[in-house]
Amino acid sequence: MSDLSKVPQFNRLFRLQFEPAQDSFVLLFPEGMVKLNPSAGAILEQVDGDSSVAGIINKLQSKFPEAGDLTPDVCDFLITAEEKKWIYYA
Template sequence: MTTTNISSLSCYEIRSPFLFRWEESQQAHVLLYPEGIVKLNATGGEILKRCDGKTNVAELIDQLAHSYNASDIDAIRNGVLNFLEVSHGKGWIRAKA
């Protein structure tokens, strides 16, 4: 069971000064910031792509489950919640007010 402070009804967005984008040279989504770069794996990129300040966490989970044609929604939910919690803790994202 996952312990998280991430609400399924919250919408998240990338926090300044981070810039989320596809980096052709890395062949991956990245988070750029003044001190460096974070190269994301494919799933991390798909999650952060949906952190647009409009899509809530429940919708994000449903979209990913559909995209990955997943039968185990609980595994998708736990993975997304864990990733969002870490991302929030690192200051990459914030809840949209």
């Protein structure tokens, strides 16, 4: 992803929520549910329709400073999330 100023938004068919029974974030959609790993949950938790990709990366870098440069991992995940139609860019 070359444009870090893009702002991801959730597809209206998907809703992110923390599921205590699963002890993880999940994406709910009409046909079911996707259980997310901790990294995916942390990234999607930052998708608010206002924060750019750069802003999301900055928030995650502050939250996980020991992780090093998160830019490639976050960008790769957001590409996958867009391919799966979980998010889009307005």
